[in-house]
Amino acid sequence: MEQPQSPFAIPREDVEALTESEGFCMLRNYLARNADFCNEHGQCNLEAQETWLLHRDILHALIMPVVTLFRRASALAEAALCTRRTEDLELAFAGEARGAFLCLQCILTEEEEWCRGTGCPACVVTATLSTESHIRLTIAASLLSTAAIASPASTPAGEELATPTRALPPLPHILPALRSALASDPFWSDDADMWSYLLSRATQLSAGIQALIAECIDLESLVSSPTSDRLTHALQKRGLTYPNVPSANATQVEEKGVKLRKSKLAKRQLRLKDEEFELMRRAALQCWAKARVPKHVRGEILGTGKLSRVRSLTCP
Template sequence: MADTLAMSPFKIPLEDEELLCGHEGFRVLRDYLARDADFCSTHIHSDPATQAKWLLHRDLLHALVMPVVSLFKRASALAEAALCTRNTEDLELAFSGVARGAFLCLQCFVEEEEDWCRTIGCPACVTTATLSTESHIRLTIAASLLSTSPVSTPNSSNASTPTDEHPSPSKSLPPLPHILPALRDALSSDPFWGPDHWTHMFARADQLSADIQELIAECIDLESLVSSPRPTSYSSAGPRRVGTAPALLLQRMAHGEEEERKGAKVRVSQMAKRQMKLRDEEMEMVRRCAMQCWARTAVPSRIRGELLGMRDGEKRRRNLSCP
C-alpha cells in the first residue's frame, strides 16, 4: 500500500519525457518551480527517482493549468473594466453564450481549487489530486486540448514562463498532449473511476475546450474595446477629453437608455388628440373659475372680461368639456 501511495498515477513514455525536458520553455519553467519542491510527510521518504517523477508530473500539470488560470484572470480584469465593477457575481455579464458558461465554470473552479491550479503544496499530493474529482480531470483534458489547438490559445500568448513578463517565442511552452494517454490509463487503473468514464469525460472536456476558445475570442474583442479612447465630449467651457472608454458594453447600455428615454415613434390617434384637448380645456376651466371668483369681489365687468380673455360683446364658445 505504501508503494502504491509513493508512485505517480501517470505513466509517460521515456522518449516523451526526454523530448519535453529538452524544450527550452519547459526547462525554464521547471527551474522556476524547483524552488517549491517540499514533499509532505507521506511522500518525503520516497526514493529520489520517484520524487523526480512527482516533480516532472507536477511541472507538467502547472504548464497545462496555469495558462488557463491566467486567461481567467485576464478575462476577469477585462470584465471589471467593461462593467466598472469589482463585484465578482456581475463579471459574467461581460460575456455571452458559451463564453459566459466557460467563464462561470473557470470562476467556480479556480476560486475553490486555487491551490491546485497554482500547484501549491506537496508535488505528489498535487499530482494525485488530479484524479480527485471530475472537474479536475475535465479541466486537465481541456487544457491539454487547448495547448494543441491551432487557434490563439493561452499557451501561445503570455502564459508561457513565470519568469518572463513578455516571453520570447523560444521560451513559450510546447504543446502538451502527453497527459492525455497517461490520464486515460490512470483512470482505467483507478479503483474508483475505472475504464468506463474516459469517453464521457473526454467529450465534456472537449466541449469545455471549445467554450474556452470562444472566451478567448471575446476577450480579444473586449480588450480592443476597453483600450479604445472614448469620443471627445464638449461643454460650455470648451472641448474636454474624457478618459478611456470602459467598453462597447457600456456604450450599448447608454445608447439603450437614450433610446428608452426617447421612446418609440407612434402616430397620434384622434382619441389621443381629443384627450389632450380635454386636458387643456380642463386647465382653462380651472383658471376661469378662479378668475370669476376673484372678479366677483370688486372688479368691474369690463376688467373681468379682459382678465377672462373675452372682448366686449363676445359670447362664450362651446368646448368639449362644457358644450
Template sequence: MESPFMIPREDIEALEGSEGFRLLRNYLGAVEESSHAMNSFCTSHSTVSAEAQSIWLLHRDILHALVMPVVELFKRASTLAEAALCTKNTEDLELAFSGDARSAFLWLQCFLGEEEDWVRTRGCPACVTTETLSTESHVRLTVAASLLSTVEKDGHSTGLSLPPLPHIIPALRDALEADPFWGPECWPYLFSRATQLSGGIQALIASIIDLESLVSSPSLVRIHNREVAAKKGVKLRKSKLAKRQLWMKGEEMDLMRRCALQCWAQAAVPRQVRAEVLGLGKERRARSSTCP
C-alpha cells in the first residue's frame, strides 16, 4: 500500500520549489476537481492514510511531468508527418523519418496507442504509479523521459518550464531491485534499452526541426512527396522527355530485330520461323521518331 519509489526529501523540496512543477500540480488538481473526482483513488487505495495519498499524488505528478512532454512531442511529429506526406493514414507516417528517428517514432506510436490511460496518468494515482513497473516498455519510457529532461535546452527554458527530473532513475532502479519479479540483474539491460530510446527520441526532435522547415515550403513538400512516392512504388506521370526516351528504346529494339533477321536470312532460316521467334506475325513497322 506504499509507493515503490523512494525519493530523497531534498529532491522533493527542490521539485516543490520549481514554479513550473507547482503550476502543473495545481492544474492536475483542478482537473480532478472539475471532473468531480475529489477522491480519485480506487477502492483498494482509498483507505490509506492522507499522508500516503499525498505521496502517491506526488509520484503520479512526477510521472506526468516526465511522460507528457514525450506525448506532445509525438503528436507534433505526427502532425508534421501528415502535412509533409499529405496523408491521414497512420501506417504511412513513419515514412517521414529515417534511421533512429524512425525507430523511435514507431516505438512511440505503438506504445502510446496501447497505453493511453497510463501515459496521461488517468485513474487512480496509486495504480498509475505502480503500473510503471508492470512491463519493460513502461520502465523504458520512464527512464528515457527522465534522461531527456536533463538534456540542455540551449538557454530557451523559462521560469515556467519543468525542471530536470533525474530523481526517478535511482528510485526506479531501487524499486526494480526490490521487486520479486524483476530483481537486481535486470537493471543494466533495461537502462541500456532506455538509453537507446532516449537517443532515438533526440534524433526524432532533430527530424521534427527539419520537417517544420519542409512543411513551411510548399515546393519542398512536392519534392519530398515525389521521393516518398518513388520509394513506395506509386506510379508517377511521365514527362515528355521520358516518353520520348521510351519510344527511342522501342526503336532500338526494332533495329536489333532487323539485324537479327538479316543474319538469319543469310543463314537460310525459314521466314515463318524467323517471324515466330521475333514475334513479328502481323506487326507493322512503326514510324521512327528520329527519322522521317
C-alpha cells in the first residue's frame, strides 16, 4: 500500500540552508512538542513523518507572524474605538489596510487551527491546498517574509525573538513547491491560469498587509496618548469619533453649521404651508364679522387688501 506523501517538494540545499538558521531551529524545537499524527498518517514511515514535520514547521513560520500581526491590529483597534465588537474593528483602518484586515479576520476566524498549525502535522500540510484562501495566505506570507517591510518575527508563544540572529529567515522556498503542488493536484491543475490568478491576488493581500503594518505603527503611537488631537484627527478621517475626547474644532463646527440651499420643491412646499395657515386664520377671523368689526379693520387683519393679493398655489 502506497503511503501518503507531502504535496511539497523542497530542494535539499534549501532545507540545509533553513536548518542553519538559529531562529528556525528554535521554532522547530518548540513545535516538536506537537508531533502527534492521526491514524491515517501515523502509519507512515519515519522519513515521511520527518518530511511532514518539516513542511508543517515551514508553514508555521510563514503564517504565525501574520497571525501575531492580526492580533496586535485587533488589540489596537479595540483600544482606539473602545469596543470589542469584532464587526466594528475594521473601522480603525482605511484603504488597503482595511481590506487586508477584513481578509485576515475571515481566514483566521474560519481556519484558526490551520493558522496555528495545531493537530496532525500531515493534515495541516495537506489542508494548505484545500481552498483558495489557504493558498493565497500562504503565498502572501511568503512574499512578506522577503519584503522590505515585514512584521517582527515571533515565536509560537507570541514573544519576539531577542536577537537578530534568532530571527526567522526569509521563506521563499514554499512558492516553487506550492506551484508544483498545484500543477500536480487533480483539482487545481484543470485551470492553466490558476497560478497567475492566485499569485496576483496574493500580491494584493501582501501589499494590504504591509499597509496594515504601517497603520498599526501609527495607531500604536496615537493610542498611547488617546487624549491628543492626533488620535481625534486620525479617527475623524475615517468618519469616527473617540469617546469622551472632544475635538478642538467641535464647537466651531457646531456654531458654524452647514449651509443649505433650498430647492424649488422645498420653496413651493413652504409656500403651501403658509397658505394653509393663512386659510385657517381667515376662516377663524371671518367669524369676527358677526361682531360688527369695521370693514377696513377686517380687511387689514384678514389680508384682503390690494397689497396682500398674491398668486395662490392652491386656488386659481
